[in-house]
């Protein structure tokens with residue numbers, strides 16, 4: 001899997017705690033603000049969805065939000 005996008009992430013060099021400390025939606029605002037400036041946000045989100053990343057903020061989405069996206073995609077695919 002191509003992972004070079006990670007080198008261009010806006011989170012590079014930042015404290016990982018920003019992205020892993022928030023539980024669910026609480027405290028995720030700081031991480032989301034960084035993700036929203038990130039040029040590889042979509043790649044990051046797709047990576048997390050494909051790998052069922054269960055923790056942290058990826059591509060601007062919490063674990064709960066990623067589960068919601070996957071559910072929505074399954075529904076759309078089944079329709």
Ligand code: SF4
Pocket residue numbers: 006008009010011012019034035036038039040041042044045057058059060
């Ligand atoms: S979207 Fe967020 S977590 Fe993903 S690489 Fe960019 S800043 Fe990092």
